[in-house]
Ligand SMILES: Nc1nc2c(ncn2[C@@H]2O[C@H](COP(=O)(O)OP(=O)(O)OP(=O)(O)O)[C@@H](O)[C@H]2O)c(=O)[nH]1
């Protein structure tokens with residue numbers, strides 16, 4: 001019997017639905033008797049995604065302080081740790097949402113150097129129809145600046161599979177227009193339409209992802225200066241806060257209010273939110289969390305996971321990514337936290353920065 005494990009990477013821009021899809025796929029594989037190991041990734045520590053996926057009972061490793069391509073050895077180490085802990089049949093990895101050139105820097109090196117250990121799945125890239133429609137020129141509205149859009153387009157250009165997610169939020173006509181535009185611009189890619197959140201349209205994509213091989217004959221042309229400048233236009237904030245209150249409060253409502261407030265402050269100062277996600281773990285031992293996400297300045301807070309009872313405190317994690325000055329993101333976050341009425345908030349960790357230039361460990365074409 002082969003010891004080869006399947007390595008599946010689900011990419012896509014910030015907020016496209018990668019973690020939601022990985023949760024679904026991990027559940028699907030677990031239900032069919034396969035063991036999964038999940039790998040989250042971020043430029044900094046304190047990740048909402050790790051907290052969310054661990055709360056579902058999955059084995060999760062995280063790589064912080066740089067993307068998979070720049071921390072290739074950490075990616076292998078994470079896979080080894082998972083192998084020791086739970087011997088996964090399938091690894092599900094979520095790269096940073098501002099990252100591209102993953103085939104040349106992760107998929108090929110894994111195949112060429114560690115091909116005996118990993119059978120590498122085609123690269124899937126998820127897109128949010130609302131954002132993609134603007135970037136593809138189908139709808140009007142505020143876009144990210146040109147260099148950020150460059151990164152977004154490169155993500156689609158290198159994808160084997162382009163997955164139009166969040167189909168539950170859009171008309172069939174709009175989804176068809178997006179698919180036509182995607183197939184015209186990126187004719188090499190297979191397209192899928194699904195709702196990771198509601199579980200619609202996933203079967204065909206999952207089957208292809210678990211059985212097909214990626215196309216190794218193409219190589220992405222990319223200008224690393226433009227890529228680095230695009231990433232550096234994004235501001236990043238990761239923050240972990242201890243909340244305490246004398247009186248039990250509704251953690252779900254408090255998080256929704258906090259997200260609304262941060263969004264208003266960032267928008268008022270000209271920032272363009274890519275994804276703002278927060279989680280509150282009440283530390284009551286039940287493993288339940290409150291998780292709220294907001295995608296885009298026009299987005300509404302989405303309470304994706306709820307605490308069942310009122311709480312007296314807990315660990316709050318805030319991950320904010322926006323096209324904005326990171327110092328402003330810190331001011332907006334601190335300002336919003338100060339208005340949490342009756343709740344004492346002490347910051348344990350806060351980092352804000354612009355992602356550094358990507359310096360891949362390997363680049364193979
Ligand atoms: N309506 C709808 N919402 C979705 C769907 N998939 C994901 N979302 C929502 O989109 C938001 C972002 O989802 P995530 O899965 O965190 O996105 P992500 O790509 O992992 O984001 P980053 O890790 O920050 O890059 C959350 O509010 C999700 O609930 C979908 O199919 N339909």
Ligand SMILES: [Mg+2]
Pocket residue numbers: 018019020049094
């Ligand atoms: Mg995610």
